[in-house]
Amino acid sequence: xxxxxxxxxxxxxxxxxxxxxxxxxxxxxxxxxxxxxxxxxxxxxxxxxxxxxxxxxxxxxxxxxxxxxxxxxxxxxxxxxxxxxxxxxxxxxxxxxxxxxxxxxxxxxxxxxxxxxxxxxxxxxxxxxxxxxxxxxxxxxxxxxxxxxxxxxxxxxxxxxxxxxxxxxxxxxxxxxxxxxxxxxxxxxxxxxxxxxxxxxxxxxxxxxxxxxxxxxxxxxxxxxxxxxxxxxxxxxxxxxxxxxxxxxxxxxxxxxxxxxxxxxxxxxxxxxxxxxxxxxxxxxxxxxxxxxxxxxxxxxxxxxxxxxxxxxxxxxxxxxxxxxxxxxxxxxxxxxxxxxxxxxxxxxxxxxxxxxxxxxxxxxxxxxxxxxxxxxxxxxxxxxxxxxxxxxxxxxxxxxxxxxxxxxxxxxxxxxxxxxxxxxxxxxxxxxxxxxxxxxxxxxxxxxxxxxxxxxxxxxxxxxxxxxxxxxxxxxxxxxxxxxxxxxxxxxxxxxxxxxxxxxxxxxxxxxxxxxxxxxxxxxxxxxxxxxxxxxxxxxxxxxxxxxxxxxxxxxxxxxxxxxxxxxxxxxxxxxxxxxxxxxxxxxxxxxxxxxxxxxxxxxxxxxxxxxxxxxxxxxxxxxxxxxxxxxxxxxxxxxxxxxxxxxxx
Numbered sequence: 001x002x003x004x005x006x007x008x009x010x011x012x013x014x015x016x017x018x019x020x021x022x023x024x025x026x027x028x029x030x031x032x033x034x035x036x037x038x039x040x041x042x043x044x045x046x047x048x049x050x051x052x053x054x055x056x057x058x059x060x061x062x063x064x065x066x067x068x069x070x071x072x073x074x075x076x077x078x079x080x081x082x083x084x085x086x087x088x089x090x091x092x093x094x095x096x097x098x099x100x101x102x103x104x105x106x107x108x109x110x111x112x113x114x115x116x117x118x119x120x121x122x123x124x125x126x127x128x129x130x131x132x133x134x135x136x137x138x139x140x141x142x143x144x145x146x147x148x149x150x151x152x153x154x155x156x157x158x159x160x161x162x163x164x165x166x167x168x169x170x171x172x173x174x175x176x177x178x179x180x181x182x183x184x185x186x187x188x189x190x191x192x193x194x195x196x197x198x199x200x201x202x203x204x205x206x207x208x209x210x211x212x213x214x215x216x217x218x219x220x221x222x223x224x225x226x227x228x229x230x231x232x233x234x235x236x237x238x239x240x241x242x243x244x245x246x247x248x249x250x251x252x253x254x255x256x257x258x259x260x261x262x263x264x265x266x267x268x269x270x271x272x273x274x275x276x277x278x279x280x281x282x283x284x285x286x287x288x289x290x291x292x293x294x295x296x297x298x299x300x301x302x303x304x305x306x307x308x309x310x311x312x313x314x315x316x317x318x319x320x321x322x323x324x325x326x327x328x329x330x331x332x333x334x335x336x337x338x339x340x341x342x343x344x345x346x347x348x349x350x351x352x353x354x355x356x357x358x359x360x361x362x363x364x365x366x367x368x369x370x371x372x373x374x375x376x377x378x379x380x381x382x383x384x385x386x387x388x389x390x391x392x393x394x395x396x397x398x399x400x401x402x403x404x405x406x407x408x409x410x411x412x413x414x415x416x417x418x419x420x421x422x423x424x425x426x427x428x429x430x431x432x433x434x435x436x437x438x439x440x441x442x443x444x445x446x447x448x449x450x451x452x453x454x455x456x457x458x459x460x461x462x463x464x465x466x467x468x469x470x471x472x473x474x475x476x477x478x479x480x481x482x483x484x485x486x487x488x489x490x491x492x493x494x495x496x497x498x499x500x501x502x503x504x505x506x507x508x509x510x511x512x513x514x515x516x517x518x519x520x521x522x523x524x525x526x527x528x529x530x531x532x533x534x535x536x537x538x539x540x541x542x543x544x545x546x547x548x549x550x551x552x553x554x555x556x557x558x559x560x561x562x563x564x565x566x567x568x569x570x571x572x573x574x575x576x577x578x579x580x581x582x583x584x585x586x587x588x589x590x591x592x593x594x595x596x597x598x599x600x601x602x603x604x605x606x607x608x609x610x611x612x613x614x615x616x617x618x619x620x621x622x623x624x625x626x627x628x629x630x631x632x633x634x635x636x637x638x639x640x641x642x643x644x645x646x647x648x649x650x651x
Contacts, residue, residue, distance in 0.1 A: 008347075020300070024512050029178040029213055031232060033256040035487070038297065041101060046258070046295065047178075048351055049076035049116055052123065054104040055085050056328055057306045057338075059097060060590045062104055064363075065304050065338050066111035071362050072333065072344055076178070077118035078109050078262070078299045080123040082131035083158055085312075088409070090154070091134055093161055108573060109176050115169070118181040118217075118301060119162060121155045121200075122144075122189075124447035125138035125316045126269050126324045128410070129488065130184075137404040137487050142485060147195040156203060163207040172211045179213040180204065181262070182231055187222020188482070194197035197228045213501035217262040220246050226480065236263030236301070239279060239287040240356045248539050264288065265329025266343065271322040276581045276624035278331045285346045292354045295377050300347070302340065305330030307586050310514075310571040311410035313530035314481025315488075321454045323477040325582045326573030327403075327623055336621065337552050339365035353402025366589070369551035372544050374544050376603060376613045382537035383446055383471065386414070388516050394507035400492035401508055402437075403476060408491075408510035414505040415472040415492055419464045426461035427499040435494030438477035441537055441606055445469055448535040451607065460497065470503070472496070473537050475606070477574075517602055518569045536563065541602040550592050553617040555582035559610025565589050566602040578607075581620040 030039050038045045049071050055064055069077060082100060087093055095101060108115050121348070122145050123131035133154075136142055142150050169175030182200050197216075203213055218235050220241075227233040233254035235370030237246050247259050266284050268277035291298050305328040315323040329336035333344035340362050348357060395406050400415050429442065431452065440452040442460060445468050450460045454477075464470065472492065479488040496503045555565065557577050565572040565585060572585050593599050601615065 007644075014113055018475050027172050027174065028211070030528065031213065031257045036256060037258050037295065045299045046292075046355075047076040047299070048074055048292070048355065049078045049114075049117070049297070049299035050074045050333075051078045051263070051299060052304040053079055053302075053306055053328075054101070054580070055072075055082055055098065055127075055312070057098075057304070058588050058590055059100065059103065061338060061588060062107045063110065063351040065334060066107055068112045068334055068340065068362060068573070069303055070113055070337065071358050071360065072303075073224050074113065074303065075355070076114040076116055076299070077111075077303075078118065078301075078599060079104075080125050080127075080131065080160065080184075081119040082119070082123055082125065082127050083121050084131055084133040085512075087133055087158055088135075089187065092156070095165070099227070100248075102165060102169070105176065106168070110173065113176070114171070115175075116175045116179050116181070117166065118184060119159075119166075120184060121158065122186075123184050123379070124314075124482050126308075126316075126328065126481050128314050128481065130314060130481040134404060134409045134479060134490075135407070137402075137489060138407065140404075140487070140489075142487070145183075145189055145196065146191050146193045147199060148485070149287050152196070153198060154230060155200070159203055160205060163635060164325055165189050166206060168610045170212050171209065173403045175229045177212070179215055179232075180208070182214050182228070183219050183226075183358040185226060185236070186216070186224055187218040187224060187226025190225070191223035194225075194228065197651045201231060215260075215262075220249050223249065223253050225400035232257065232259035232260075234262040236265075238268075239283040243287060243290050247296070259291075259294060259296050261291060261296060263301040264298050266302060266333055266347075267305070267329075269330060270325040270327065270402060270623070271316070271583060272325055272576050272582075273579045274581065276329075276331075277324035279484045281343050281346045282611045285350050286342060287345060289353070292350070300333070302328070302330040302332040304334035305332045307336060307573065309573050311476065313478040313574070315438075315478040321380055321477075323438065324481075326575070326585055327582050327621070328619070329623060337368075337588075339364060357634060367549060367551035369546070369549070369553040369589075370554065370617055370619045371544070372603070372616035373545065373614040374542055374616070376601070376615065377537035378534070378613075379541055379602075381446065382414075382511075382604065383443070385516060385539070388519070389511040389513060390414075390509040394509045394527060397506055397508065398504050399495050400468050400506045402438035402493060403474075403510075406508050406510050407507065408446065410476055410513045411490055412476070413474050414509040414511060415474060416509065417470050417505055419470060419498070420470045421501065421502050422466045423462060423464050426463055429462050429496060429498050431492065431496045435467040435492060435496075437474075437488070437490045437493055439475040439606075440474070440492075441445075441473040443469075443473070448607075470498075470586075473606070513564070514566075515572055515603065517571075534613070536604075536606040536608065538559070538605050538609065539602065540605060540609065541600060542563060543598040545598055546592060546595055546597065550589055550594050551619075552589045553587045553592075553619065555585045555587050555623065556616045556618050556619045557603075558614070558616070559612065560603070560605055560615075561607040561609075563603055563605040563607075565604075566600075568593060568599055579626045581623060583625050584618060586621065587617065594601075 123456035313324040438454045442449045476490040561578045562576045
């Protein structure tokens with residue numbers, strides 16, 4: 001039987017394919033140098049964008065936050081890609097769950113938002129080590145953010161994985177990424193290594209092609225070393241700055257093309273021990289309106305801040321070490337819990353004067369839940385669980401080794417030695433050259449003695465017998481994310497000295513506390529020793545049901561000092577109630593189990609437990625209370641400086 005002849009489908013589809021190809025070719029986002037504007041598919045275009053970081057928001061909430069941004073009048077979202085979030089070990093990559101970058105790009109598409117991508121490799125973002133993976137520091141001689149061959153080799157390997165993933169999402173390929181930033185505020189690094197910048201630009205071009213718009217971003221003072229010929233130059237500044245003056249300065253580096261503020265600050269970050277930062281609504285709206293009248297494109301940093309869950313917060317160094325709080329609320333238009341604020345509605349009103357706002361109301365604030373107080377039960381001292389926390393056993397060294405040397409990236413490490421002499425009179429324990437990075441919790445024979453802190457002149461005196469066990473629990477409070485961005489090694493950087501005796505023969509126990517919490521969840525950790533006084537480092541926990549509707553909530557820890565919190569095995573972040581300003585931790589609804597199931601909260605209190613070991617869940621956050629006395633930070637390399645610290649009253 002002769003085969004039947006099928007219709008000539010290719011000839012029928014050819015006109016359609018030609019049309020689709022023509023439309024694809026028409027997709028373009030370019031700079032019009034002659035009329036100082038962007039062109040999107042050949043038409044004049046201006047973006048009004050907002051920053052949101054997928055890595056600071058649980059994945060299940062991405063769509064909600066992006067939808068609210070679009071309904072606020074934004075037409076683009078700008079975000080970073082933190083290298084250390086995706087490559088935890090060299091050659092080991094994680095793009096799953098809340099690390100699924102492609103899923104976030106898809107959600108932005110569904111929200112009808114263009115994407116301005118900032119893949120680094122350095123991002124700052126007040127994120128741990130500015131997004132650079134701490135395993136880079138296992139090479140102690142590496143020179144970060146320069147043309148050091150070791151650094152470039154690691155960067156090349158990372159981008160050869162990342163950039164092909166985003167290539168299909170470039171706008172001219174049918175995606176939503178209209179522009180990509182090269183490095184980040186490089187001019188503030190002071191290295192001024194143009195070989196490094198040119199290497200990055202060449203790498204981006206090789207992997208992404210020449211159609212995507214590449215740009216740089218710097219503050220006004222950083223344009224000299226941060227801009228690069230061949231890359232579009234943008235600037236960042238806040239409401240208090242002189243817009244006309246800064247844009248005039250930008251014209252020295254970018255004579256033609258649209259004016260762009262890539263980071264217009266709607267608020268600011270918070271440091272432990274300082275006040276919660278706020279930016280007034282009139283200041284923020286006035287500045288935005290001024291820039292939009294000039295025809296500028298603007299990205300608001302942040303539009304939604306989110307949370308530094310776990311150990312991911314960064315730190316600054318401005319003559320002193322300033323770790324950043326768990327909350328990254330940022331006084332942004334969308335609050336940490338994703339609720340519209342008065343600032344959002346005021347900004348939306350300004351935007352509506354310049355471009356069409358989507359029809360329909362913004363969703364109302366989410367339901368907030370209250371619960372408690374809940375009384376927590378003692379599980380035992382951290383030392384009781386050393387075998388579980390470090391099952392592989394310790395590393396031995398004559399002198400103490402850094403976190404990086406024993407491949408401990410985050411969290412805590414225990415240093416242990418034994419006294420070779422008796423110290424019957426109180427004897428000063430000190431670490432030369434400011435070698436505490438970042439906080440040391442000191443115990444003798446399991447009894448908590450006190451704290452030593454980076455850049456802070458505490459005096460700690462110890463007694464002990466020959467053979468007594470000296471334990472120093474070291475906490476990494478977050479690697480530098482801005483400032484010098486020097487190699488911020490963690491742990492004991494110098495051997496401690498007791499009196500005049502150098503302490504040697506150390507055991508280092510890298511602790512995996514998160515794994516222990518997950519292993520033992522939901523069973524309470526077995527109670528071991530019962531300390532005479534409830535001092536840290538010590539575990540407390542309890543289980544609790546939720547009766548009725550589950551909602552977002554804020555964990556309040558009155559009387560607790562400092563530590564880490566887990567909800568149902570999820571590392572919620574650090575608390576530092578004694579220092580402030582943050583007094584509550586945001587608990588997103590998806591972390592909680594519904595009625596009929598037991599939730600569990602676990603605390604690692606590092607210092608002192610309140611007389612009533614209770615916590616509460618509130619329906620409003622408490623982010624602005626600094627109720628302690630802080631100390632002026634010293635800069636000398638010897639803790640035995642004769643100068644005494646000056647007390648500054650908190651409020």
